[in-house]
Amino acid sequence: MSSALFAVLRRDLLLALRQRGDVVNVLIFFVVVVTMVPLGVGPELNVLRTIGAGTVWVAALLASIVSLARLFAQDHADGALEQMLLSGQPPSIIVVGKVLAHWLVTGAPITLAAIPIAVMFDLHFEPGCTLIAALALGTPALSLIGAVGAALTLGLRGGGVLVTLLVLPLTVPILIFGASAVDATAGGLSPAPNLLLLAGLSLGSAALAPWAIATALRISLE
Amino acid sequence: MLAGIDLACTRGERSLFSGLQLALGPGQCLHVAGNNGAGKTSLLRILAGLLAPTQGRIEWQGADIARTREEYGADLAFVGHLNGIKDDLDALENVRFEAALRGLDASADAAFAALERVGLADHADVLVRHLSQGQKRRVALARLCGPAPAPLWILDEPFNALDAGAVGMLYGLIDRQLAAGGMVVLTAHQSVQLPAGARRLELAPPPAGDASDAPTDEALAEDQA
Numbered sequence: 001m002s003s004a005l006f007a008v009l010r011r012d013l014l015l016a017l018r019q020r021g022d023v024v025n026v027l028i029f030f031v032v033v034v035t036m037v038p039l040g041v042g043p044e045l046n047v048l049r050t051i052g053a054g055t056v057w058v059a060a061l062l063a064s065i066v067s068l069a070r071l072f073a074q075d076h077a078d079g080a081l082e083q084m085l086l087s088g089q090p091p092s093i094i095v096v097g098k099v100l101a102h103w104l105v106t107g108a109p110i111t112l113a114a115i116p117i118a119v120m121f122d123l124h125f126e127p128g129c130t131l132i133a134a135l136a137l138g139t140p141a142l143s144l145i146g147a148v149g150a151a152l153t154l155g156l157r158g159g160g161v162l163v164t165l166l167v168l169p170l171t172v173p174i175l176i177f178g179a180s181a182v183d184a185t186a187g188g189l190s191p192a193p194n195l196l197l198l199a200g201l202s203l204g205s206a207a208l209a210p211w212a213i214a215t216a217l218r219i220s221l222e
Numbered sequence: 223m224l225a226g227i228d229l230a231c232t233r234g235e236r237s238l239f240s241g242l243q244l245a246l247g248p249g250q251c252l253h254v255a256g257n258n259g260a261g262k263t264s265l266l267r268i269l270a271g272l273l274a275p276t277q278g279r280i281e282w283q284g285a286d287i288a289r290t291r292e293e294y295g296a297d298l299a300f301v302g303h304l305n306g307i308k309d310d311l312d313a314l315e316n317v318r319f320e321a322a323l324r325g326l327d328a329s330a331d332a333a334f335a336a337l338e339r340v341g342l343a344d345h346a347d348v349l350v351r352h353l354s355q356g357q358k359r360r361v362a363l364a365r366l367c368g369p370a371p372a373p374l375w376i377l378d379e380p381f382n383a384l385d386a387g388a389v390g391m392l393y394g395l396i397d398r399q400l401a402a403g404g405m406v407v408l409t410a411h412q413s414v415q416l417p418a419g420a421r422r423l424e425l426a427p428p429p430a431g432d433a434s435d436a437p438t439d440e441a442l443a444e445d446q447a
Contacts, residue, residue, distance in 0.1 A: 006322075082300070086300050
């Protein structure tokens with residue numbers, strides 16, 4: 001069973017390596033969106049410090065959703081998805097492998113890219129570290145919840161817009177706790193409650209989402 | 223033993239077939255025939271468990287496949303309209319991935335032997351996107367050539383895009399599968415020469431106009447192909 005998970009993970013990472021452009025584009029998208037905000041708001045440091053965490057989180061959300069399109073669509077189009085569902089392995093295991101690969105090529109690089117971006121928004125050391133920790137804990141939930149939306153809209157016309165409408169409202173708690181964690185640190189409070197809630201959201205979605213994704217995929221194939 | 227019990231399929235507003243019974247035992251081959259739109263692909267997808275029948279059920283070894291999806295999947299090799307292989311992996315990587323996913327022997331040697339059998343040994347390290355249609359089809363057919371072939375094969379138009387040599391190779395594979403007590407369900411447009419004893423299931427063209435519950439039992443005409 002776990003060998004199936006690693007087989008899928010290995011395959012998707014290999015494919016991401018061969019289609020490097022797609023992965024890099026998502027990262028560039030994230031950096032560009034974040035960079036636009038200071039250009040629009042102006043170089044006032046106090047303002048930047050206040051909006052920094054929220055901006056990074058919104059950009060991470062958008063980048064995650066932009067990348068969702070390629071999560072199942074290619075496998076659906078070339079028939080690899082039906083082969084995987086007929087492989088005799090539990091679909092939820094296969095789905096975990098795919099989502100894990102998706103997080104490794106989007107969530108993880110976004111978390112790393114946030115380090116220079118925290119400096120750009122003049123976040124000090126501690127709020128900056130909190131932002132990175134919050135992203136590391138929260139982005140897995142983004143990938144998992146997003147994958148449910150991607151599976152539900154698979155093969156639909158205009159699926160891209162629909163997936164945004166479906167997924168964005170569901171990610172509001174992640175956005176709120178993620179930004180609050182940084183605000184708390186900046187205000188001299190402990191970020192622990194917010195970080196724990198983020199971890200809880202990720203674990204909760206890890207428990208429920210694979211099952212929902214697998215069911216949605218089965219329906220999409222009919 | 224594969225059994226379809228009282229199968230019906232409705233796509234959109236149209237009833238493709240209803241009241242369809244079929245049974246397939248070890249060493250038997252079922253050739254599903256019919257005009258375009260008669261429901262051949264739908265029937266094969268239903269048999270594979272990818273599509274839920276509007277009515278009826280499929281049993282594999284006496285158990286309803288809707289309840290034993292994973293066990294059924296492990297016993298099934300499906301080649302659909304889509305090859306189900308990745309353009310950005312080479313032929314060998316595709317074959318090895320499928321074996322690894324199914325928990326079979328995923329060594330390079332086993333995968334290479336399968337590719338050799340479908341005649342792609344010298345293209346094993348070529349990205350699939352650089353292969354021709356027929357060669358891609360061969361990569362998909364390599365899933366029938368593993369060291370432990372699945373007992374049930376469901377092949378949707380497996381002869382499409384294949385050249386004469388590959389068609390002969392596929393005949394050989396099917397013969398070997400039947401001789402080993404396996405089962406094969408396939409569709410084919412061309413008048414293919416199936417092994418003696420292959421049964422033919424003719425899907426009647428869908429009734430024109432109102433799709434009433436026209437019994438299509440006569441569709442189960444069996445004759446020696």
